[in-house]
Amino acid sequence: MKLGVDMTEQSTSTADRRSVLAAGAAVTATGIAGCSDLLGGDEDILSWHAGGTSGTYYPLSGDFKTIIDSETEYALEVQSTGASTANAGSLGDEDADFALIQNDILEFAYEGEGIDDFDEPIDNLRSVATLYPETIHLITTADSDIKTVHDLEGAEVNTGDLGSGTQANALQILEQAGIGEDDFDEGNADFAGAADELRDGNTDAAFVVGGYQVGAVEELANDIDIDIIEISGDFRDDLQEEIEYFASDTIPSGTYDGVDEDVETVSVQAMIATHEDQDEEVVEEVLEAIFNNLDEIGERADDISIETAEDGLPNVPQHPGAESFFEDN
The missing domain is CATH 3.40.190.10 (Periplasmic binding protein-like II)
Known part of the structure; x- marks a missing residue:
């Protein structure tokens, strides 16, 4: 939009x-x-x-x-x-x-x-x-087949409120993965709305950008089993080379219920x-x-x-x- x-x-x-x-x-x-x-x-x-x-x-x-x-x-x-x-x-x-x-x-x-x-x-x-730092969370349910950013092709993805920084960052990351606007179904809701959609099975994944612990993600993790997809390795290197303000970041193990390993990702600055x-x-x-x-x-x-x-x-x-x-x- x-x-x-x-x-x-x-x-x-x-x-x-x-x-x-x-x-x-x-x-x-x-x-x-x-x-x-x-x-x-x-x-x-x-x-x-x-x-x-x-x-x-x-x-x-x-x-x-x-x-x-x-x-x-x-x-x-x-x-x-x-x-x-x-x-x-x-x-x-x-x-x-x-x-x-x-x-x-x-x-x-x-x-x-x-x-x-x-x-x-x-x-x-x-x-x-x-x-x-505002950490980029890419959230799915634990039983999802989505394990990498590239798996979002063809999926229903909540990219955040229309016009928000979250939406901007989500679209940049998807573009870096070769996923254009016609390659996925975009939903637009705030963090609480995105969490509700994941909880109810109405979306496949959601981007949330905020300092952890984000309240909506914390509540979601207390209700259902979630997974946070890594943005790491060569993909992160290429992303940072293309978009220099993305800094490397890590969501520590235990930040959210059921997320028992560190999750590598990127962040911007609030x-x-x-x-x-x-x-x-x-x-x-x-x-x-x-x-x-x-x-x-x-x-x-x-x-x-x-x-x-x-x-x-x-x-x-x-x-x-x-x-x-x-x-x-």
Whole structure:
């Protein structure tokens, strides 16, 4: 599915493009979202776009909300979205003040290339800080005949929400395996929906991209016997040569019930992003609150640190407020 504008319409602007992407995000306010009425209107509200409620972005954003609400003059309004690709559109349109996003997707959006969803640069995007590796899980049931990526040809495969970073990565991996869009049946659901389809026997495999343990995968593994397909060996080498931002990763044995051996795979990097018009002081205060209170974070706490927060930044300008924060710390 391509969210791009009709390039024959010469009047279409970058701002129009951003609006289309933002509209495609289907952003929904959710349970942990701040509400201006409940807050009494005294705080300055910052809109923070996360991801699906069954992934890692959403609960981690809830941790950030707790910290920022208590440590700054701001109140964070967390929204559930279609994740990385949708969030790039929301930031570009300045409907979001901050968002969690994959490093590769942020660069694609900034440059206007790399995946079909970005056919014009969204050049007001700015990087802030990297957080943790987002591990690519390729999940099947334990009794499935699918044992390698190449076995997905002809299968029903859930590639993630339309427009999500998960979908982008899944399609890149399938393409590397020589599996084109006409060579498999694509389903599009969030992590919880994909888990339900596997549980009910309505799909053959599903891609999930998130910091392990992903809640939806953990729950699925507690309900049924699952298998996580390796992305390894020569295939991984070729994939990394073709797509340089894929890093080698391993899902440790015991991460999920019944997965009793290490699973070799690849990962991208989760990060915080904003837009160029965001106030420098706001960015600094948000980063100071987060990195001075890492002990309050439950999601991916062992992987988030100020020492690694500039590792893996994409080829996107860093916001001046972030630059100042890291220079001082």
